Amino acid sequence: MIEIKEKTEKEIIFVTTNKGKIASAQKELENIKVLPIEAELIEPRSDDIREIAKQKVLQAYSIVKQPCIALDSGFFIPALNGFPRAYVNHMLDTIGIEGILKLMDGVENRACEFRSCLAYYDGEEMRLFESKSPGVIAEKSRGSDNENSWSDLWFIFIPRHFRKTMAEFDEEDFLEYNRVKEASGMKKFGEWYSGL
Template identity: 85%
Template structure:
C-alpha cells in the first residue's frame, strides 16, 4: 500500500484524510506550520507543504482551506482561524443578522511535494449559512463552521449530518482536493525521493 505523510495539527483533517484516501496509508506528523499572510489558499498550501517537506524530507501533503461569505465580500477568506479566534461563529451570525443573502463556500487546496514535483488539488463546496448554531460535536469535524454551514441541496448543517447524510453529500458534491489527490497518487508510480 502506498503511503503519504500529512503534516498538520488538525485531528479532523487527519480523520478526513484517512477516510478519503482508502488505498493510501496516511502517516500523520503533528507539527505546527507557519501560515503566510495571504488571501490565496493555493499560495498558503504551497508554503505549508514546503515547510512540511523541510521537516520530513519525504513526499508529503499539506492542506489549506478558506471560507468565503458572499454578503461579506468573501470574508473571512483564508483567515478562518483568525476569525474563529476573534469573533467566532457567533460573530458571523451577528454580521449576517439582517442579511438575506446567506450564500457561502468552502474552498480547499491540497499541495503535494516530493522535493522536485509540486502538484495542487483544489475543490469548492457551495452552501448557505444557517440562522443559528446547529448540530453536535463529531470526530470528523475540522472547523466550528460546520455548525453554520448548510451544503447546497441540504437543509442540515454539517454538524447535524449522520453517516447517511455524509454518504449522500459525498455523492453529490465536487470531489474534494483530498480525493482528487488520492486518485492521482494511486494512478502514478511515484518513486520516493
Template identity: 30%
Template sequence: MSTQEIVFVTGNSNKLKEVQLLLSSVTNYKLTNNPLDLEEIQDSSLEEIVRKKIQQAVALLPKGTPVFVEDTALGFNALNGLPGAYIKWFVKKMSLDDIVKLLDGFEDHTGEAVTTIAYSDAKGEINIFQGITKGKIVNKRGNLDFGWDSLFEPLAEEGNVESLTYGEMEKEFKNKLSHRGKAFKKFEEFLVKN
C-alpha cells in the same frame, strides 16, 4: 506494487480522522501523520498558502518524503469572499453566533467552503487540488466539535436535499458533498494513477 508512506501534516485530530476516511481506498500509499509546526502564512489566496506550507514541510522532512498539506476557507458572498482563509482565526476569536451575525444587514447569506491541498511527491514535484461547495451560512445546528461545520448548510444543488448543516450530517454523507471530500477525491484519483 509496493506501498509507499505519505505524510499528512496536520495537528488537527478531527481533520486527520476525516482524511483517513477520505483516502481509505488508496492502497498504494500508507497514510501517516506529522504535526509539524509550520508557519501560518496569511494570504487571501489558498493556493499561495498551501504552496508555502508544502515548501516548509518538504524542507523539514527527510528528502524524498511524499507529503501533503491542506487549508480550508469559508467565504461569504456578501463580504466578497471574506473571511475566506482567515476563518480559522475568526472561529478562534469569536463565537459561532457572532460569525453568523457578520451577515446581519445583508440579504445574501450564501457562501463557499473551499479546501485546497498541496502534495509534493518523492521527486519534490508539487501538485495542487481544490474542492468547492456552495452553501449558506445559518444559525448553528448539529455537532459543534469541528470548527464552523454547524454554520454551513450546502445548497440542495450540491446534493443536500434535506437542508442539513455539515454538523448535522453523518460523516459518510458529508464526505460525499463537502469541499474537503471533493478536493480529496481529486487527490485520491491522482494518487491511484501515480
C-alpha cells in the same frame, strides 16, 4: 497464465495538527496509508489558499524530507466581501461563529463556500488539488460535535442540496453529501497518487 501482482500499499505523510483533517484524509484516501506528522506550520499572510498550501507543503517537506501533503482551506461569504477567506482560524479565535451570525443578521444573501487546496511536494514536483463546497449560512448555530468535524463552521454551514448544518449530519447524510459534492482536493490527489 495470468500474472498476479502483489499490491503494496502507498503511503503519504500529512503534516498537520488538525486531527479532524487527519481523520478525513484517512477516510478519503482509501488505498493510501496516511502517516500523520504533528508539526505546527507557519501560515503565510495571504488571502490565497493556493499560495498558503504551497508554502505549507514546502515547510512540511523541509521537516520530513520525504514526499508529503499539506492542506489549506478557506471560507468565503460573498455578502461580506469574501470574509473570512483564508483567515478562518483567526476569525474563529476572535469573533467566532456567533460573530459571523451577527454580521449576517438581516442579510438576505446567505451564500457561502468552503474552498480547499491540497498541495503535494516530493522535493522536485509540486501538484495542487482544489475543490469547492457551496452552501448557505444557517440562521443560528445547530448540531453537535462529531469526529468528522474539523471546524466550528460546521455548526452554521448548510451544504447545497441539504437543509441541515454539517454538525447535524448523521452517517447517511455524510454518504449522500460525499455522493453529490464535488470531489475534494484530497480525493483528486488520491486518484492521481494511486496512479503513479
